[in-house]
Amino acid sequence: MKLDMDIIRDLLLQVEGLKPYEEVLHIDSNNLVEAEHIELLIESSLCYGNINKLTSGVPLGHINRLTWEGHQFLNTIRDDETWSKTKSALSKLGAFTIELIQKVALNYITKQISH
Numbered sequence: 001m002k003l004d005m006d007i008i009r010d011l012l013l014q015v016e017g018l019k020p021y022e023e024v025l026h027i028d029s030n031n032l033v034e035a036e037h038i039e040l041l042i043e044s045s046l047c048y049g050n051i052n053k054l055t056s057g058v059p060l061g062h063i064n065r066l067t068w069e070g071h072q073f074l075n076t077i078r079d080d081e082t083w084s085k086t087k088s089a090l091s092k093l094g095a096f097t098i099e100l101i102q103k104v105a106l107n108y109i110t111k112q113i114s115h
Helices: 005-016 032-043 068-077 080-091 098-114
Strands: 047-053 059-066
Touching: 005 032, 005 059, 005 068, 005 080, 032 047, 032 059, 059 068, 068 080, 068 098, 080 098
Parallel strands: none
Antiparallel strands: 047 059
16 A cells, blocks of 8 residues: 555644544445555554454554644644645655655744744
8 A cells, every 4th residue: 555645644734633532533344545545644643543453454443533643733734735835845755754744734834923
């Protein structure tokens, strides 16, 4: 599976919209690409949740909420224009990390503030 940062961003926005202590985002085993991305969000400490795998390897679980790091990351890429400019800048590199995404987005935001 190839990491898709658009899916990651969409999932973070969904999780942020959950009602605290009332809702969770369940992993839908019918959409394995999304399930893998949810698993990555938990592994990367951007979200709190629980993942279990069936013997077939299909992940089951849920996300409770964003972590502090998840909120901070989402805040830098929330705006559609910032996200678009960040993706455009990163497309020239080919490889990137969450930290680099955040730095590029913050750089764009900083330039917008100073203009």
